[in-house]
Amino acid sequence: MDYLVAVLLPQLLHGLVFGAALGLLALGLTVIFGLLGVMNFAHGEFFMMGAYAGVAVIGLTGSFWIALLAAPLIVGIIAAFTEAATLRPLYRREPLYGLILTFGLALVLREGIRQIFGGDMRRIMPPFTGSTPLLGMTYPDYRLFLLAASSVILLVIWLFFTKTRAGIVVRAAVQDAEMLDGLGVDVRRVFTLTFAGSAALAALAGMLLAPVFTVYPYMGAEMILLAFIVVILGGMGSMGGSVVAAFAIGFAQSLFSLWMNPQRVAIAIFGIMLVVLIVRPRGFFGREGVLE
Amino acid sequence: MSRAPGWRAVLTFAVLAALPALPFMSKYYLLLAFDALLFGAIAMSLDLLIGYTGLVSFGHAAFYGLGAYATAILLERGVHSLWACLGFAIVVVGLYALVVSYFATARRGIYFALLTLIFAEVVYTFFRYTQTFGGSDGIQGVPDAHLLPGIAIDTPLRKYYLVLVYLAVAYTICRVLVTSHFGRVLVAIRENEDRARFLGYNVQRYKMVVCIVSALLTGLGGAVYPIRSAFATPDLLLWTESGEFIIAVMIGGLGTLVGPVIGGAFFTLLRDKVSSYVDWYFMVIGLVLIVIVLFMPKGLLGFRRRLGFKQWRTTV
Numbered sequence: 001m002d003y004l005v006a007v008l009l010p011q012l013l014h015g016l017v018f019g020a021a022l023g024l025l026a027l028g029l030t031v032i033f034g035l036l037g038v039m040n041f042a043h044g045e046f047f048m049m050g051a052y053a054g055v056a057v058i059g060l061t062g063s064f065w066i067a068l069l070a071a072p073l074i075v076g077i078i079a080a081f082t083e084a085a086t087l088r089p090l091y092r093r094e095p096l097y098g099l100i101l102t103f104g105l106a107l108v109l110r111e112g113i114r115q116i117f118g119g120d121m122r123r124i125m126p127p128f129t130g131s132t133p134l135l136g137m138t139y140p141d142y143r144l145f146l147l148a149a150s151s152v153i154l155l156v157i158w159l160f161f162t163k164t165r166a167g168i169v170v171r172a173a174v175q176d177a178e179m180l181d182g183l184g185v186d187v188r189r190v191f192t193l194t195f196a197g198s199a200a201l202a203a204l205a206g207m208l209l210a211p212v213f214t215v216y217p218y219m220g221a222e223m224i225l226l227a228f229i230v231v232i233l234g235g236m237g238s239m240g241g242s243v244v245a246a247f248a249i250g251f252a253q254s255l256f257s258l259w260m261n262p263q264r265v266a267i268a269i270f271g272i273m274l275v276v277l278i279v280r281p282r283g284f285f286g287r288e289g290v291l292e
Numbered sequence: 293m294s295r296a297p298g299w300r301a302v303l304t305f306a307v308l309a310a311l312p313a314l315p316f317m318s319k320y321y322l323l324l325a326f327d328a329l330l331f332g333a334i335a336m337s338l339d340l341l342i343g344y345t346g347l348v349s350f351g352h353a354a355f356y357g358l359g360a361y362a363t364a365i366l367l368e369r370g371v372h373s374l375w376a377c378l379g380f381a382i383v384v385v386g387l388y389a390l391v392v393s394y395f396a397t398a399r400r401g402i403y404f405a406l407l408t409l410i411f412a413e414v415v416y417t418f419f420r421y422t423q424t425f426g427g428s429d430g431i432q433g434v435p436d437a438h439l440l441p442g443i444a445i446d447t448p449l450r451k452y453y454l455v456l457v458y459l460a461v462a463y464t465i466c467r468v469l470v471t472s473h474f475g476r477v478l479v480a481i482r483e484n485e486d487r488a489r490f491l492g493y494n495v496q497r498y499k500m501v502v503c504i505v506s507a508l509l510t511g512l513g514g515a516v517y518p519i520r521s522a523f524a525t526p527d528l529l530l531w532t533e534s535g536e537f538i539i540a541v542m543i544g545g546l547g548t549l550v551g552p553v554i555g556g557a558f559f560t561l562l563r564d565k566v567s568s569y570v571d572w573y574f575m576v577i578g579l580v581l582i583v584i585v586l587f588m589p590k591g592l593l594g595f596r597r598r599l600g601f602k603q604w605r606t607t608v
Contacts, residue, residue, distance in 0.1 A: 104585065225413055232410075
């Protein structure tokens with residue numbers, strides 16, 4: 001019982017928190033993949049830039065909350081320009097070019113941030129530092145806030161995609177952009193705005209996770225592989241699948257790290273992915289024929 | 293489009309072989325030329341996948357790094373024969389490539405890129421954190437390899453000729469491959485996989501074979517590397533390294549053999565020159581990649597053609 005409360009429960013909560021944030025990251029990746037057929041290598045960089053935008057805004061204003069709002073906005077705007085300038089000309093070409101292009105984008109963005117902010121580790125202080133008694137243990141307030149915020153955001157995204165016209169247009173574009181174009185929707189604008197939105201989500205995840213982790217230029221590059229795994233596990237192009245897989249990976253990561261050192265955990269997660277792919281080649285919720 | 297290497301190829305290799313005779317080819321430039329040709333040869337073998345078959349491998353660093361570790365491990369443990377090193381590298385890389393290609397080629401498009409990437413990341417994690425092979429420091433300061441007992445490959449000149457021979461062998465293999473019936477089937481798969489399947493070709497088997505050939509050539513390149521550098525580190529296995537191979541292919545031009553060699557050489561020189569002036573050369577390389585994808589998707593070789601130069605070699 002002591003073991004359960006003192007060790008297992010906090011670790012499970014860690015997993016939940018991490019999974020929720022990972023879900024934000026993976027969701028944007030999935031939507032972009034569905035739209036452009038491109039696995040966005042620069043997505044991790046938007047995650048990283050969100051944290052750095054937070055560092056900058058906090059440096060200017062001193063307020064975590066303003067940073068939380070401003071960071072996704074700044075990164076979203078940068079992403080919108082980036083998409084219009086670089087990815088838009090590639091719509092009619094093979095997805096291969098987009099894939100390689102985003103790799104170049106990732107290099108440029110990562111190096112740009114390193115030049116501006118330097119390569120040192122930075123920290124964002126959590127806006128509140130207390131902890132709350134919960135189920136017989138104490139848990140840091142900020143992590144609880146992180147969990148609540150991510151859950152609310154995930155819920156809002158779900159409502160956006162199911163209830164609003166804009167969300168339905170995006171889903172339609174994922175299904176068949178050409179048809180949507182024929183129906184008179186400006187698909188290019190949909191693409192650019194969706195790209196910006198997904199980047200803003202990644203930035204939000206970066207900003208939210210920054211007080212828990214540290215901020216450094218390679219944080220995105222290290223996160224992106226995990227996000228790729230989540231998207232593959234969930235089934236390419238399946239938004240719900242991505243969220244489920246994100247929680248699964250979050251739990252797996254935090255539970256494994258009870259018994260293994262971090263590198264074994266990484267290998268174990270690769271192992272899980274391979275097993276899932278052998279049993280279910282299209283991931284949890286992937287459908288046959290989606291972008292194959 | 294005969295199968296025998298054309299006189300141009302022979303001439304090019306003759307020029308490359310005469311290169312060290314130039315007065316300004318110091319030790320530094322010889323080793324730079326080594327890097328350039330090695331990188332070019334690896335980009336060429338990667339182009340078998342990307343350019344000819346339409347499969348983007350983001351995991352070639354694993355083949356490269358495994359080859360390098362194979363050589364470094366043997367040299368460190370007192371086996372000095374070059375042939376033993378190369379043989380060991382072929383076995384190690386071949387076994388790994390068999391597994392990876394089996395899983396990766398079962399799926400199409402983007403899955404191939406992601407699965408090769410993730411497999412490579414497993415290998416990276418293993419070497420990075422396993423102390424048996426030096427952990428993050430890798431294997432440092434390995435002795436010179438011997439061509440035959442008593443003949444050490446110790447001078448930059450000998451190392452340069454070693455990589456030149458490797459490039460020649462790799463080029464010959466690639467050329468025979470892409471001009472053969474097999475190569476035609478690869479192009480057919482790239483153009484229309486379903487139709488190739490309906491015509492009765494076992495598409496996955498073709499993909500697996502070309503994947504393994506490309507991996508083995510890359511692994512051999514990796515096996516040559518510690519002979520020049522005297523080390524093998526986990527960084528060789530990192531996915532950004534795979535990205536650099538792809539950049540070299542893109543710079544040179546997809547679907548040609550000569551293009552990626554030029555691209556790899558160009559990339560190496562660019563990296564060397566830029567990094568000696570500024571520390572943000574990755575940004576320059578990223579920008580070069582973006583410009584090439586956007587404005588000259590056929591790479592430098594294609595750009596030459598558009599400018600109206602006489603075609604250097606008709607491609608397959």
